[in-house]
Amino acid sequence: MNAIEARDLSKHYRDVAAIDEVSISLEENRVHGLLGRNGAGKTTLMKLLTAQIFASSGSMQVLGEDPVENAGVLSRTCFIQESQKYPDGFRPRDVLRIAQKLYPAWDQGLAADLVADFRLPEKRAIRKLSRGQLSAVGIIIGLASRAPLTFFDEPYLGLDAVARRLFFDRLLADYAEHPRTIVLSTHHIDEVSNLLEHVVLLDQGRVMLDEEADALQGAAIEVSGRLAEVEEFTARSEVLHEARIGALATATILTDGETTAAAARAAGLDVAPVSLQNYIVHRTTAAAPAAAR
């Protein structure tokens, strides 16, 4: 069963198409990455799917139903957004207490553990928290809610490396114990690449990629060598990125399975894998000039 089904979903703000005819199907009980550059439409899509905003056109099903004004769906959906606003005077413990009442599967023990792990000052006013501590509030709610569908929108802005690692470890551990659907939007792609099972890449409001993460890990390779040899080899390939230093060149090309890498080695070129982050960077960068035209 799919946790999310969107068909031709659009969100227009006057003449701007923040989301433009997006159609995706996200399987339940998997970790999905929602990736893209700033302004690609990631947050807008998540806000649509959690009924924070209304679609201009198209349809969507979340946990099998339309989420708009649907308490049954929204009580099983947790949306952690980096821009969440809190009322004046609210403290982390206040937000956690409210969240506990709203999410039926809330785990108070886990929440308490996470507060300690993240060293979150529960009794300090939220407006006095650092950016990282504010992110920790969201992460704790997202994990402790144990919602069947959880959206994390840039969940660890301002978190240090130790806290980010803590988030990944706790997310993975809790996910293994309590499988659920997680949609993770982030710019730190390399840090989550091992976590993601499926990736949707948005660019200018449209779906650019909708693939299994495993398939994307080997979707491109980096070949390097003498300029002439690289140019000759890449003439038959789709080049995502090219860099030249004097008589040497490096190119990132799309592969056709292992045969492309083997052919490159046979042509005397060095072959290196391309990380998911670099692949995404090259894909969106390559698309930018085309879109500008």
Added chain:
Amino acid sequence: MRYRTVIDMHFVNRMQAYGWPLLVMVIALVIVLSIGAIVGTQGAEVRAEMYEGMTWSGAIFSLLGPLIGYGFVSMGQYFPLALGLGVTRREFAAGQSLLFLGNALAYALLVTLGKTVEAATGGFGLGIRFFDVFYTGTGASWQTFVQTFLLIVAVLFLGAAITSAFLRFGQPILWISGSLLGLLGVAIVAGIVLVDGFGGRLLELLTLSWGSWMGVIAAVGLVAAGTWVLLVRRTQVR
């Protein structure tokens, strides 16, 4: 039942939501009592004049004033958090409406109690007016209760409706509404100056009976509440 959580949200920080307004009210009351004690030393005639003049005292707004902002804050600060935590707009509207009515009831009872004691003790023995003023009604205690309750309810829903309109339509709605109100003001002034009898009829309107005024306040409250309920169901979280 999740509408209860919306109410709980407002009780999270009781000191900020209820403690401070009551404390400010007590401070204002102490100041007015001090003024009464000082002026009282000037003789019975001066005290009687003060008692009469204080009919228009606005000191009670130390309590009612923050309530004007309460409607704005509910939509501006609590609505985004409620929706962020998966509350539906319908649940939010139900919880928030109950909270508005509960607040109005509690504060109206407090003001009525204060007014009754104040009237019975001749202004707490000092000839002052704090609760027993024009804005809360100088008639019978039950009239104070009705007037205060209706005023608070109307103001709360009006504040929520204005913020919802802002969230829904953005700044233009504030500019348009402000301009229309300004035009209305200019039209009234023009009517008084240019049209014979307009001023007289306006005065008649303004000196309607107490019951008629309560009808007007209730109508404003109902329109504000209706507008808010309509708008909140289409309001998006920015």
